[in-house]
Amino acid sequence: MSKRRIKKVAIIGSGIMGSGIACHFANIGVDVLLLDIVPRELNEKEKASGLSLEDKVVRNRIVNTALQTSLKSKPSPIYHQKFADRITTGNLEDDIAKVADVDWIMEVVVERLDIKKQVFEKLEKHRTPGTIISSNTSGIPIKFMNEGRSEDFRKHFAVTHFFNPPRYLKLFEVVPGPDCKQEVTDFLMEYGEKFLGKTSVLAKDTPAFIGNRIGIFGIQSLFHQVKELGLTVEEVDKLTGPVIGRPKSATFRTVDVVGLDTLVHVANGIYDNCPDDEAHELFKLPDFIKTMMENKWLGSKTGQGFYKKSVSKDGQKEILALDLDTMEYRPSKKAKFATLELTKTIDKPIDRFKVLIGGKDKAAEFYRKNFAAMFAYVQNRIPEISDELYRIDDAMKAGFGWENGPFEIWDAVGIEKGIELMKAEGHEPATWVTEMLNKGETSFYTVKNGATYYYDIPAQAQTKKPGQEAFIILDNIRTSNEVFKNSGVVIEDLGDGILNCEFQSKMNTIGGDVLAGLNKAVDLAEKDFDGLVIGNQAANFSVGANIGMIFMMAVEQEYDELNMAIKYFQDTMMRMRYSAIPTVSAPHGMALGGACELSMHADKVVAAAETYIGLVEFGVGVIPGGAGSKEMALRASDTFHKGDVELNVLQEYFLTVGMAKVATSAYEAFDMGVLQKGKDIVVVNKDRQIATAKAHARLMADAGYTQPVPRKDVKVLGKQALGMFLVGTDSMEASHYISEHDQKIANKLAYVMAGGDLSEPTLVSEQYLLDLEREAFLSLCTERKTLERIQHMLKTGKPLRN
Known part of the structure; x- marks a missing residue:
């Protein structure tokens, strides 16, 4: 059997989802044909321009407008604006024959069976036999969509359900049709993981599949509980947000973002199509939701939902919250609960659940009721929506951004305790x-030999969760493979002669312990191993240097200690670059300031596509002082080519630092010179990142890695550049x-990147630039306005312009 390759896809329907999916295929380098309907009439602008319905620009207006709207939206659906060139637009009349040349056709039109059937009828006339065809429906049963289709169509037909926005949400539900070939299902599952960077979850053809069935149950359950327990909108969002490992937008804010109408549509679908669901009545909409629907309070898209932005009498922006009793908006209030205070010292959400259900206040009562309802519901969905319990957890984590799935939470409180909670609410264990x-x-779940096992219900035994071969899960190997540990890092043996240095500080900030750990990791790797990866699987790689520590030293005017601390940071970066073993950095999420400097000094960067990386030190009133300013001068020098206006090249690098630019994807970091083409690589699936980084470290070691020699040939432009800056x-x-x-800050940076006020262009050593950088950094730490900036950042998390 020949291997299936996807070089070109056709996306039918260019709405928010269709355009988003088209952009994500373009993100991964696939050629996309995006088609939509032809307009029935001219708009005012077209009439004024004297155009007719036959003009190409009019015929493609719907698809082109939709794609442009999508590309302008924030957060961006695309890794890099130039990737949009991989998308060709067209319409379903003039261009439908082109689907004969694609490897996968995906239908993303409105959720109406009659329209979908018309589209499939048209597509079948032009589709090449053997081509995969799928639908992004979130609720129409496959047997209805398959009606009247040929055998070849049915054998290659499945639902491939993305969550919105397709670039950012990781869930990819694969629902094979009744006649779908096993090899097609297997291919889609693997493609989702490996190429689209998703968590592929195999689902059954049941209403709302897995993610929405459980997710909407959870939200509807809350809608009914909020009145019963007398909780406010803000209180529920406080209880269902980061404290339990859920997104900041928690419940009601998430509904505002997604749109209440979308939620109601799915809830009604479940209510109508699952008459035998034991929680059937729960999918009925409470009165306050009906009122909101009538008032068109649908959330962000209509300007108000559970929350509403407003301007107070004195011109201050404020957020109002909906009072569910009076159905009127009032200023939102901060929510506080004693039980939540008890979890402040517990870092990981998974360790908080036992404490949360044990409290005496309204919050603890809420959690007991909430988890009891969730445990009871998910246990009864097997085997209805899935045969394996881990698929339910995977769907909730990937589709709703939960850190832990329902069965993982149940494990965390204890199975017996979970049953006790259920019985207290009148539910029985399955x-x-x-x-x-x-x-x-x-x-x-259990962990054995670094792999996750789950309880397999038909086999009545723990079975290894499939597909882990491509992953290294640090949580599973941390204790068994630990080589060294301090309060800032854990160093693990990844096997095959490669070590991993994992940050463990708050937000993975880089302070003294982390730097000591990095040095230790290089020492250990040089002595007994072949390579080193710097990687972790926290929400963010690292938010940068520990500015709190810098602030304390600067305020107390301990300038000798501060000078030593900066030098220690610089020396550690240089130690990574000039070690005897290959070093590979694996940034993902936020990799700011010092974390960006660290990545720039590794031999190779294996970045997750979703990496927000940049030198942001200007925001706190300093210049990059961990070898970042030096490195930008060095990289500018390396890109000087004969005939270049070298000043212009240097200016680009200077502006990247001076404007505190942050890449909004790893691909943008190449444009900024933070990542380097031909050396650094991007991984779309973050779960594969550590394994990929390890493989590259191994490859470099096997290719005969030689310790590099410190540079003494960095060309700096001196007075000529300094004057211009x-x-x-x-x-x-x-x-x-x-x-x-x-x-003042920009002038200090200019002095460093120009190599000082040398009278002519000169070749200097890295150490020369590091000394200039440190001196500049230190002098800025003596400035009152810099200290104000650092203090403001520590207090609010936002930069201050003073």
């Missing part, structure tokens, strides 16, 4: 749960584009 306990199995910052300050303090 037969399979009782049988499992009778067999002496006390948890849904100073004139530039002067005019920017004069036109009030930057503040006086901004100018």
Whole structure:
């Protein structure tokens, strides 16, 4: 059997989802044909331009407008704006024959069976036999969509359900049709993981599949509880947000973002199509939701939902919250609960659940009721929506951004305790749960030899979760493979001669312990191993240097200690670059300031596509002081080519630092010179990142890695560059584009990147630039306005312009 390759896809329907999916295929390098309907009439602008319905620009208006709207939306659906060139637009009349040349056709039109059937009828006339065809429906049963289709169509037909926005949400539900070939299902599952960077979850053809069936149950359950427990909208969002490992937008804010109408549509679908669901009545909409629907309070898209932005009498922006009793908006209030205070010292959400259900206040009562309802519901959905319990957890984590799935939470509170909570609310454990306990199995999941096992219900035994070969899960190997540990890092043996240095500090900030750990990791790797990966699987790689520590030293005017601390940071970065073993950095999420400097000093960067990386030190009133300013001068020098206006090249690098630019994807970081083409690589699936980084470290070691020699050939431009920069910052300050303090910081950076006020272009060593950088950094730490900026950032998390 020949291997199936996807070089070109056709997306039918260019609405929010269709355009988003088209952009994500373009993200991964696939050629996309995006088609939509032809307009029935001219708009005012077209009439004024004298165009007719036959003109190509009119015929493709719907698809082109939709795609342009999508590309302008924030957050962006595309890794890099130039990737949009991979998308060709067209319409379903003139261009439908082109689907004969694609490898996969995906239908993303409105959720109406009659329209979908018409589209499939048209597509079948042009589709090449053997081509995969799928629908992104979230609720129409496959047997209805398959009606009247040929055998070849049915054998290659499945539902491939993305969650919105397709670039950011990781869930990819694959629902094979009744006649779909096993090889097609297997291919879609693997493609989702490997190429689209998703968590592929095999689902059955049941209403709302897995993610929405459980997710909407959870939200509807809350809608009914909120009145019963007398909780406010803000209180529920406080209880269902980061404290339990859920997104900041928690419940009601998420509904506002998604749109209440979308939620109601899915809830009604479940209510109508699942008459035998034991929680059937729960999918009925409470009165306050009906009122909101009538008032068109649908959330962000209509300007108000559970929350509403407003401007107070004194011109201050404020957020109003909906009072569910009076159905009127009032200023939102901060929510506080004693039980939540008890979890402040517990870092990981999974460790908080036991404490949360044990409290005496309304919050603890809410959690007991909430988890009881959720445990009871998910246990009864097997085997209805899935045969394996881990698929339910995977769907909730990937589709709704939960850190832990329902069965993982149940494990965390204890299975017996979970049953006790359920019984208190009038629910009974499912037969399979009782049988499992009778067999002496006390948890849904176990970890053996670095792999995750789950309780397999038909086999009544722990079975290895499939597909882990491509992953390294640090949680599973941390204790068994630990080589060294301090309060800032854990160093693990990844096997095959490669070590991993994992940050463990708050938000993975880089302070003294982390730097000591990094040095230790290089020492250990040089002595007994072949390579080193710096990677972790937290929400963010690292938010940068520990500015709190810098602030304390600067305020107490301990300048000798501060100088030593900066030098220690610089030396550690240089130690990584000039070690005897290959070093590979694996950034993902936020990789700011010092974390960006660290990545720039590794031999190779294996970045997750979703990496927000940049040198942001200007925001706290300093310049990059962990070898970042030096490195930008060095990289500018390396890109000088014969005939270049070298000043212009240097200016680009200077502006990247001076404007504190942050890439909004790893691909944008190449444009900024933070990642380097031909050396650094991007991985779309973050779960594969550590394994990929390890493989590259191994490859470099096997290729005969030689310890590099420190550079003494960095070309700096001296006075010529410095003069240009100073004139530039002067005019920017004069036109009030930057503040006086901004100018002072920019001038310090200019001095470093120009290599000082040398009379002519000169070749200097890295150490020369590091000394200039450190001196500049230190002098800025003596400035009151810099200290104000650092303090403001520590207090609010936002930069101050002073």
